[in-house]
Amino acid sequence: MSKIKKLSKESFPLLIKKISETQHVYGPVSQGKRISYQRISSADELASDFIIPDMSAKSFVFPKIEKLFSYTKNKDGVEVQDINLDNIPHRVVVGIRPCDAAGMESLKAIFSWDPSDPIFETRLKRTTFIGLACNQADDYCFCTSLGGSPGDTKGSDILLTKTDTGDYIAEILTSKGEKIVTLAPDLFQDVEGDLQKEKFLANVPKRFDNSDLQNKINAAFNTDVFDEYAMRCMGCSACAFVCPICACFDIQDETKGSKGQRVRLWDSCGAKLFTLHTSGHNPRETQGARWRQRLMHKFSYMPERLEVRGCVGCGRCSRRCPVDMNIAESLNQLIIDN
Amino acid sequence: MxxxxxxxxxxxxxxxxxxxxxxxxxxxxxxxxxxxxxxxxxxxxxxxxxxxxxxxxxxxxxxxxxxxxxxxxxxxxxxxxxxxxxxxxxxxxxxxxxxxGNTFPIDEWKGKNLVFIAGGIALPPMRSVIWTCLDNRKDYKDISIFYGAKTVNDLVYKHELKEWEERPDVNLYQTVDPGGETPEWKGEVGFVPTIVEKIAPSAENTIAVVCGPPIMIKNTFPVLQKLGFKDENIYTTLENRMKCGFGKCGRCNVGKTYVCKDGPVFTAAQLAELPNEY
Amino acid sequence: MGAINEIAARLLETGEAKVVIGYGEGSFGSVRPAFARNQEEAEKLIYDKRCTQNLAMYVYKKEISPLRKLAIVANVSTLRGIIRLASENQIKNGDIITLYINELGEVIECKALSEIEICLAEITPEIKPEDKELIDKLDAMTPQERWNFWISEMESCIKCYACRQACPLCYCTQCAVEVNQPQWIPVAANTSGNLEWHITRAMHLSGRCVECGQCGEACPVNIPIHLLPIKLAEEIKNIYGTVSGMKIQESNTLSTFKPDDKENFIG
The missing domain is CATH 2.40.30.10 (Translation factors)
Incomplete structure (x- = not known):
């Protein structure tokens, strides 16, 4: 249903203003050395001239803390209060990168694998993504190696591409995108002919050939390539938490006095406690086995079970790794070795 | 909703x-x-x-x-x-x-002999299937139960063990690890795999179900294989750490296999295909 | 290549070390921790001004520690980390050969821990100018402003524990956040849970921190979290005159009572 319109550089802030009259608008905001998706009320607050926000956009659909229900303990027992999905807000995220938007498809595959997760589904349904195509990239970006691109429309409801004049090409991609247009139809101009979107996109060279990736990574399972990773990886969860797709979680109770809530929290396969049994036995005993799980889950198990990869090539895990565990380099090595 | x-x-x-x-x-x-x-x-x-x-x-x-x-x-x-x-x-x-999770395929076991082998705190998953089969006793042929624990005191379901011992349609073999016996102990003394080997149940038309700590499972499979059991006829349950129970939290998978969705019941043949991450 | 490769190759060859922990070329012009287990890997070790990371935490890492004897390529931060680990009985003489590279680029091979002390005796530890600047800025704030600054920073914390994992002194086999009977520190990465975690960590490091700033370097969301233990180290130096990670026979300042300890901070 893709429809192409033009949004002038003067109209863009007016659009943000118009949307924020009825919905909460979020976008990449710069805060000290950090760029993160924050609530905004005007387009001036948006950060400019950066590759990618430090954190992915997954927290809009899979926040770092998700209340699952609450409970009250009293002398007669326990009362349970279910969450009300109606309270999940309608939100619009402006400036989401195409890789982050494409990651939504993989997240959806995880959370809708029977049984479907209504909290996730509702959050996704109520979030509109106005993507912004990448006009710059860095060495860590590798979306094109996994079938994505700096102008990929997957996951976005509208994709904007900034042209050399500062005006935007607007691709209206879904009914949610259409709804945004109907808020301010006058701001979107009709266009004629090909606007040559590709001309304005960053160049992201292919870093490896993904054609037989799944088989090659499977073949690496019992090789000693993981020994060096076992030594180097220090076992923090930075890679998983900055990843737009890593969705592994913990469930914990948080109580204050007689009241509390059960919450779902981000967790990571890199942490040694993740799979530790109470007996002390750990099925993934070494950091090498844990790093292997990270790779296998994304590039073998998810494709096998959910028909999507667990990686879109945003490169965050590698940019943010304190010990330079570079995922694209690892994949390249596994492809060459196997 | x-x-x-x-x-x-x-x-x-x-x-x-x-x-x-x-x-x-x-x-x-x-x-x-x-x-x-x-x-x-x-x-x-x-x-x-x-x-x-x-x-x-x-x-x-x-x-x-x-x-x-x-x-x-x-x-x-x-x-x-x-x-x-x-x-x-x-x-x-x-x-x-x-x-x-999945279930023991007890309908497929109809008309067969059943051998249940459990160790320690792993009798509970076995107890469910044992009673289910005993509640449909006529559907199955011989039923044998091997159960062992560290000491006599560590045996669970003591009252039910007594009941099984007294039933004429159940063969119960109880054992405790060497040193775990009491003066009154009338059962076997020795590790579970050793006792299974000694009693040597027939593999003919028989299903074996093994539940126990990883070390017991790893030592019991070869005994059963030696007795002629085919891997497809040996069942066990895996107990990896879980949070959600429905394939999302990312903890319990052994390779591409999710213990919570594809298991917890597996045959020895299925286990042989899995990487050693359980 | 330079002396570091030759020394590493020799140590591996003679069996004096099973693995040499050092630096190698990383992604796109960066350096990364590297591990030489054989001649080929020894050739790939590098050392230059980019090698600022403190590698001391690898000494006790579960995948490496069993390989002792170890050798480690060390900058000043790493030296101080090793000395502090030694003073906390995590390393003993003979566990590790330290290859300290001094300001002149000379490799000083320390087989005994006391030799590291000699190297450190010539060094006056300094914190980075940009850290000093931010500490001064925070010092100039009112307590309320400072509180607001940290609360705002804590909101970004995702509890990935990169700070802990990168720290040469966070070697506890069970961290306080992992104790759940009782649950001392909330698991969730909310503002109070984050505050409790970082305050607990800073207090546990006070008098122990070797001021390498690795926790802040590791933070994926750029929280200047290293300023907390570094500021505490400064306070301890001012009150007790001790600097962590310079001498092996150094007591744990905050848990050691001395009759002449100042008491002027007790209100």
Missing amino acids: ERNIYLPYRMKVAKITEEAPAVRTFRLEFLDPAEAENFSFKTGQFAEYSVFGEGESTFCIASPHTRKGYVECTFRQVGRVTTALSNLEEGDTVGFRGPY
Whole structure:
């Protein structure tokens, strides 16, 4: 249903203003050395001239803390209060990168694998993504190696591409995108002919050939390539938490006095406690086995079970790794070795 | 509206049985009769049990699906949740989420001999399937049960062991590890695999089910294979750490296989295909 | 290549070390921790001004520690980390050969821990100018402003524990956040849970921190979290005159009572 319109550089802030009259608008905001998706009320607050926000956009659909229900303990027992999905807000995220938007498809595959997760589904349904195509990239970006691109429309409801004049090409991609247009139809101009979107996109060279990736990574399972990773990886969860797709979680109770809530929290396969049994036995005993799980889950198990990869090539895990565990380099090595 | 998949049923602790040191069995009954009415499970499945304020813990359902109106679980007090469970009294409320996972294919076993082999605290998943089969006793031929624990005191379901011992249609072989016997002990002394090898049940038209700590499973499979059991006819359950129970939290997978969705019941043939991450 | 490769190759050859922990070329012009287990890997070790990371935490890492004897390529931060680990009985003489590279680029091979002390005796530890600047800025704030600054920073914390994993002194086999009976520190990465975690960590490091700033470097969301233990180290130096990670026979300042300890901070 893709429809192409033009949004002038003067109209863009007016659009943000118009949307924020009825919905909460979020976008990449710069805060000290950090760029993160924050609530905004005007387009001036948006950060400019950066590759990618430090954190992915997954927290809009899979926040770092998700209340699952609450409970009250009293002398007669326990009362349970279910969450009300109606309270999940309608939100619009402006400036989401195409890789982050494409990651939504993989997240959806995880959370809708029977049984479907209504909290996730509702959050996704109520979030509109106005993507912004990448006009710059860095060495860590590798979306094109996994079938994505700096102008990929997957996951976005509208994709904007900034042209050399500062005006935007607007691709209206879904009914949610259409709804945004109907808020301010006058701001979107009709266009004629090909606007040559590709001309304005960053160049992201292919870093490896993904054609037989799944088989090659499977073949690496019992090789000693993981020994060096076992030594180097220090076992923090930075890679998983900055990843737009890593969705592994913990469930914990948080109580204050007689009241509390059960919450779902981000967790990571890199942490040694993740799979530790109470007996002390750990099925993934070494950091090498844990790093292997990270790779296998994304590039073998998810494709096998959910028909999507667990990686879109945003490169965050590698940019943010304190010990330079570079995922694209690892994949390249596994492809060459196997 | 769809039910919140994380929301547990509230259950009343109807009965507590002390099984062994730090091991208890809870009989749980639904507080809401409508939920009780709609609930069903099959033997082999597991659930998430919770103490509100402490969190959830994963155990199998230890009662047979042939007995309606309640579920039972048996646990050892080890971590935070099991400690909190141990502190509960009859009448208290717990959370219960489930059932999850696959089941023992007991219909396929009809007309066959069954050999159950369990060690220590791993009798609970076995107890569910044993009673389910005993409640349909005519469907199966010979039923043998091998059960061992470290010491006599560590044997769980002592009253039921007595019942099985007295039944003419069950062959029960009990054993304790060397040094774990008491002067009154009349059972075997030795590790479970050794006793299985000694008694040597016939593999002919027989299904074996093995539940126990990893070391016991690893030592029992070769004994069964030597006795002529085919890997397809040897069943076990895996117990990897879990949080959600339905394939999302990312903990329990062994390779591409999810213990929570594809298991917890596996055949030895299926296990042989898995990487050693359990 | 330089002396570092030759020394590493020799140590591996003679069996004096099973693995040499050092630096190698990383992604896109960066350096990364590297591990030489054989001649080929020894050739790939590098050392230059980019090698600022403190590698001391690898000494006790479960995948490496069993390989002792170890050798480690060390900058000043790493030296101080090793000395502090030694003073806390995590390393003993003979576990590790330290290859300290001094300001002149000379490799000083320390087989005994006392030799590291000699190297450190010539060094006056300094914190980075940009850290000093931010500490001064925070010092100039009112307590309320400072509180607001940290609360705002804590909101970004995702509890990935990169700070802990990168720290040469966070070697506890069970961290306080992992104790759940009782749950001392909330698990969730909310503002109070994050605050409790970082305050607990800073207090546990006070008098122990070797001021390498690795926790802040590791933070994926750029929280200047290293300023907390570094500021505490400064306070301890001012009150007690001790600097962590310079001498092996150094007591744990905050848990050691001395009759002449100042008491002027007790209100």
